[in-house]
Amino acid sequence: MVRGPRPMPQGQNKTPAIPYASALNPAQYQAVTHPGGPLLVIAGAGTGKTRTLVYRVAYLVEQGVDPRSILLLTFTRKAAQEMMERASQILDARCAMVAGGTFHSFANLILRRYGSHVGYPASFTIADRSDAEDILNLIRTDLGFHKDKARFPKKRALMNIISRAANCQMSVGQVLAQEYPQYEALEPEIEEIARTYARYKEERAIMDYDDLLTKCRDLLRDHPPVRQRLSWTYAHVLIDEFQDTNAVQAEIGAFLASEHGNIMAVGDDCQSIYSFRGADFRNIMDFPKRFPGSTVITLEENYRSTQPILSFTNAIIENAREKYSKRLFTKAEGGAKPIYTRPPSELAQALYVLQRIQTHLQEGVPPHQIAVLFRAGWHSNDLEVLLGKHGIAFVKYGGMKFIEAAHIKDVLAFLKATVNPADTISWHRILQLLEGVGPVTAKRLAENVKEKGLESLVSKSLGKRKYGQSLRILHDTMTQLTTGGEPVSQKIEAVLTAYQPLLEAKYDDAPKRIPDLRSLQLLAERYENLETLLADLTLESPEQALARENGPRHRKDHVVLSTIHSAKGLEWHTVFIIHLVDGHLPSSYSLHDEDAIEEERRLFYVAATRAKCHLYLVAPKVQGQASFYSLATGGPSRFLFEIGRLGKLVRRDDPEAA
DNA sequence: TAAACTTGGTTTTTT
DNA sequence: ACCAAGTTTA
Numbered sequence: 001m002v003r004g005p006r007p008m009p010q011g012q013n014k015t016p017a018i019p020y021a022s023a024l025n026p027a028q029y030q031a032v033t034h035p036g037g038p039l040l041v042i043a044g045a046g047t048g049k050t051r052t053l054v055y056r057v058a059y060l061v062e063q064g065v066d067p068r069s070i071l072l073l074t075f076t077r078k079a080a081q082e083m084m085e086r087a088s089q090i091l092d093a094r095c096a097m098v099a100g101g102t103f104h105s106f107a108n109l110i111l112r113r114y115g116s117h118v119g120y121p122a123s124f125t126i127a128d129r130s131d132a133e134d135i136l137n138l139i140r141t142d143l144g145f146h147k148d149k150a151r152f153p154k155k156r157a158l159m160n161i162i163s164r165a166a167n168c169q170m171s172v173g174q175v176l177a178q179e180y181p182q183y184e185a186l187e188p189e190i191e192e193i194a195r196t197y198a199r200y201k202e203e204r205a206i207m208d209y210d211d212l213l214t215k216c217r218d219l220l221r222d223h224p225p226v227r228q229r230l231s232w233t234y235a236h237v238l239i240d241e242f243q244d245t246n247a248v249q250a251e252i253g254a255f256l257a258s259e260h261g262n263i264m265a266v267g268d269d270c271q272s273i274y275s276f277r278g279a280d281f282r283n284i285m286d287f288p289k290r291f292p293g294s295t296v297i298t299l300e301e302n303y304r305s306t307q308p309i310l311s312f313t314n315a316i317i318e319n320a321r322e323k324y325s326k327r328l329f330t331k332a333e334g335g336a337k338p339i340y341t342r343p344p345s346e347l348a349q350a351l352y353v354l355q356r357i358q359t360h361l362q363e364g365v366p367p368h369q370i371a372v373l374f375r376a377g378w379h380s381n382d383l384e385v386l387l388g389k390h391g392i393a394f395v396k397y398g399g400m401k402f403i404e405a406a407h408i409k410d411v412l413a414f415l416k417a418t419v420n421p422a423d424t425i426s427w428h429r430i431l432q433l434l435e436g437v438g439p440v441t442a443k444r445l446a447e448n449v450k451e452k453g454l455e456s457l458v459s460k461s462l463g464k465r466k467y468g469q470s471l472r473i474l475h476d477t478m479t480q481l482t483t484g485g486e487p488v489s490q491k492i493e494a495v496l497t498a499y500q501p502l503l504e505a506k507y508d509d510a511p512k513r514i515p516d517l518r519s520l521q522l523l524a525e526r527y528e529n530l531e532t533l534l535a536d537l538t539l540e541s542p543e544q545a546l547a548r549e550n551g552p553r554h555r556k557d558h559v560v561l562s563t564i565h566s567a568k569g570l571e572w573h574t575v576f577i578i579h580l581v582d583g584h585l586p587s588s589y590s591l592h593d594e595d596a597i598e599e600e601r602r603l604f605y606v607a608a609t610r611a612k613c614h615l616y617l618v619a620p621k622v623q624g625q626a627s628f629y630s631l632a633t634g635g636p637s638r639f640l641f642e643i644g645r646l647g648k649l650v651r652r653d654d655p656e657a658a
Numbered sequence: 659t660a661a662a663c664t665t666g667g668t669t670t671t672t673t
Numbered sequence: 674a675c676c677a678a679g680t681t682t683a
Binding site (some may be wrong): 439 | 660661667669670671672
Binding site (some may be wrong): 137146154155156378 | 674676677678
């Protein structure tokens with residue numbers, strides 16, 4: 001059963017519908033029309049990386065490859081969606097049938113189907129980061145380590161350690177030695193927590209983000225028939241942002257390509273910014289070793305930025321410790337130098353940005369072509385308030401999310417528990433909403449439900465407790481939800497009815513939260529199946545899903561605020577980089593580690609290369625004494641100092657005069 | 659045993 | 674500013 005590339009009726013016309021040679025430069029053309037076999041495209045910022053992938057998809061489809069057998073793995077689902085849309089525009093609707101998404105969403109799909117091979121039922125639930133941390137916290141308390149004399153890591157640190165071990169393929173001991181020397185003495189205890197955590201999830205059909213990747217890898221590695229079948233299903237594997245994939249993701253890609261070798265990876269070593277998730281920019285260099293016979297193509301012509309911006313970004317990356325193989329150029333001439341400014345305070349910074357945004361809007365720059373970028377979610381707090389006061393609409397990417405709000409998590413816990421009654425961490429959350437039920441009771445009841453089923457909630461001994469009545473109501477709701485076959489929207493309705501009184505009892509600001517529940521309900525109406533809804537909400541930020549839902553028209557009236565990480569792959573006419581101060585960018589956590597500083601520099605590079613026409617570099621003077629929360633030294637970022645010709649590359653702007 | 663309150667320690671980026 | 678742990682009260 002050979003199911004490799006095969007001709008489709010529509011694809012047999014001999015003259016291509018798309019003039020590839022004139023639409024692409026020679027390097028892009030070579031990548032797009034590559035005959036097959038492993039291909040690595042090193043694509044500098046703004047060199048048409050997305051364009052190349054889009055045309056590659058169209059080319060393959062036009063050649064007669066079944067679109068469903070093309071797998072396009074990207075960093076966000078939005079990116080995959082947009083590429084498929086663009087490919088559909090240049091060729092035809094067949095391109096929308098390409099299988100695309102993130103590694104996590106792909107792994108989710110595969111594991112729903114083949115999970116039994118690695119010990120999971122199709123109805124497993126996914127624990128997002130905070131669920132996973134809650135599980136670790138339960139285990140930590142259970143094992144009693146917090147009572148020890150030495151300070152024991154908190155749930156957040158535990159999660160970081162365990163996740164790093166999974167992503168970097170290391171043992172807990174190795175992670176501790178490398179990254180957390182202060183906890184090295186606690187290795188046996190932390191190991192025990194990690195083991196208990198793994199067992200906890202397996203027994204309850206729960207996966208965390210890392211499990212999706214590692215279990216998918218295990219499935220492909222340990223089950224050759226499944227691997228062969230999937231490899232033939234996906235006859236062409238395309239991976240975007242390859243510099244930010246980690247070892248597990250790279251293995252998944254390799255297994256998928258194992259039968260045919262048609263793997264195309266696109267990335268830029270200078271833009272690797274996810275080492276905290278186990279990505280190593282050196283991986284991209286290993287591609288030709290891993291796939292013998294690889295073709296390597298480098299894209300160096302930049303189509304995004306003006307020459308002054310490009311000169312500046314080239315100067316940033318020139319100071320990287322490892323020298324890179326490419327130098328970007330543009331044929332375009334003219335353009336303004338980046339503007340560097342030093343507002344006297346953080347508030348003055350927000351005011352400056354506000355005024356500049358207003359000016360550009362008056363000049364006719366569309367709001368969605370203006371972006372403000374920063375290192376950490378809270379860096380935009382001042383600006384958000386100010387923009388709100390002046391009636392400038394904005395969307396924010398990164399930072400606190402819709403799905404992380406407590407009331408949304410509550411509702412999702414109800415839904416997860418109906419899909420997977422063994423999901424004790426969701427039950428734990430639900431039960432504590434009831435008056436008179438705290439952590440101890442919740443834990444006991446949750447374990448009872450897992451062992452003995454829903455009926456254990458209405459046993460005689462519990463009926464006498466003061467929360468007996470609430471338990472009966474909960475039991476009835478959940479029984480109805482697990483047995484009834486009604487559509488998703490009705491199930492949500494039932495959950496909201498049960499949850500509303502609990503919400504009102506728990507939160508003083510309940511009226512403010514109710515609209516969010518309606519949004520959730522609206523979002524859910526499109527789904528036929530609860531598992532899919534839950535997986536989508538956990539694997540893609542609803543902000544992005546909603547933005548897509550409301551269409552481009554909605555997005556166009558909003559200025560964009562974004563963390564630099566979330567700005568990956570995007571571009572804007574005008575870009576502000578704020579908090580360009582030592583301690584913020586580079587972040588103070590990175591200052592003691594050379595590799596970490598290198599990554600912060602790449603982060604700055606990614607931010608600056610997002611700009612097409614205008615780039616603002618804003619380094620506020622930090623006022624007041626540094627508290628625990630603001631560790632900035634107040635000096636402008638070292639990355640500015642190290643650029644020797646800074647004075648020639650940027651124009652200074654005196655905010656006092658503005 | 660839950661809930662309300664005090665105190666002391668921590669700190670980012672994302673699927 | 675937030676979270677965990679300890680203390681007090683009901």
